[in-house]
Amino acid sequence: MDRGILYFAKGDEFVLEAEKSAKRTQELMDYPITLVTDIDISPNPFDNIIIDDTEFTRSDKPKSLLRSPYEKTIFLDSDIWLEDSISELFDILDRFEMALAKDPKEPHVHYMDKSHPIDGVPKAFPEYNTGVVAYNQTPGVTQLFEEWKERCKPEHDRDQLSFRSSLYRSDIRFTTLRPEYNCMYRSHNALNGDVKVFHGKLMEDPRYPSLDKALQKLNQHSGPRVSYGYDPYVETIPPRSVPIYLRSRLARLRSIIERRGIIAAVKQMGSFLWRRYNGSN
Template identity: 35%
Template sequence: ESDVRISTLATNYNLRCSKGFVNGKVKIIHYRRGPFNLIEKTINSSLAPRIYLWWNGKLHVFEAPKFNPKASKKINAFIRNNNYEHNPNKILGFFRMFIKKARWKPRGLVRKMKKTRGVIYIATGENYVNEALASAASLKKHMPNLPVTLFTDIDVKSKYIDNVVKINNPKYTFEDKVRYISKSPYNYTLFLDTDTYICDDFSELFDLLDRFDIAVSKLPLRKLSNIKDIPKSFMLLDSSIILFKKSPKTQKLFSNWLKLYLRDKKGV
């Protein structure tokens, strides 16, 4: 068998390989320095497969053009579990296919980090908590599986709330929202004010966060103010509905928002 030199992450490795495309749930590819765990495969085209190997604590990406197409006909691989077999009838591109005998549906082998989605309410005081519960009830009617977290100073038990986060020192003002919105437990979050009513499934809104860090609607009005360097033609943003991704950018935004709010509160 031939050795094919592959350069990745500024390190050269000799990997034994062959024609055919590796697809399916292949667990181990043998390598002279030790085993590689094959954790994902993707195909750019039939002639350009890309393989991701996890070895020595690092992710290594191998492109098809870097492999020698004249390499050995047999992949120097072994399958530790007898539930795997070589399927010679399914060959694409350069690497052979191995599939599981029993129930297995073709899919990527890397278990990507699941992006959690959820709604949060921030309510202090009994009246606002009751509003939040009514809003959550309307939400669960259309999206029963979407998790809901309530930030509150009151002990709450409700079938419409999946998680309660206690606010120990509530201010009972707008500050509670600004201070706790950044503490959402979800990767993708929709913040809702308590005086909202959900009329339909809005799951597709979360897809915006695959491209953007935050989404906010505009208010159809503008309060007169003397904020420096902000023209009066600039509309206000509606903070009652905020869709955002947990990221360094949004965390910095919320941190600055709190600082500016506290500064303005002091009249500085």
């Protein structure tokens, strides 16, 4: 099969969450969906179920990604909610072997001692989140997942520590997705455009921000904005209001007139308006 969606979930709680996520994905994207799980469940909404009844370990995620039946795969964590189709990720795979977003918290980067980077990975190399991963079935990607699987340790609190070091050593061609394609709304995010992928608990839990609250807050504005998640709340700082924006442009115009004269100011303002309203079309 050429293209498809992959989930991995073990245990009743996570399987129920994956079902909720997959039903939403099915509404928005017309691609087959596979679930790797330890529970023999009803197929709907999944087109394919792969049973892995071994005890859960941190290496289960890379093992699951290796079992994808598709040439081009979009892997989604069980706690992913799509607000729109993300089929364009398949188009990215025409040029790259893998695409994923950075983790805004980068927790493992900050665990490193300044003089002794973890596992030889420089601090400047970012940490990527593995909740949304688009990838091709290439030898390089397979090698990356195999190394990731071997590097996962029982004492790791997340699988991203081992993934970061594996990706750093990999020769695959990968690209970074915009944060709107994996918005971890319990964290801080710099957004610009509508969030397509919400990443957080799908089941109600008073300890965490609710999905409904995140859906309501984060796409209230689509311009440049910052979101903050602090359990159990999520808030956004919206883009500049129109009065503030106009005041800033007038101050800029006045500065140009004072320094370079009114003709230069008119030319620069005309150039700005052309770029703003025609240059992006």
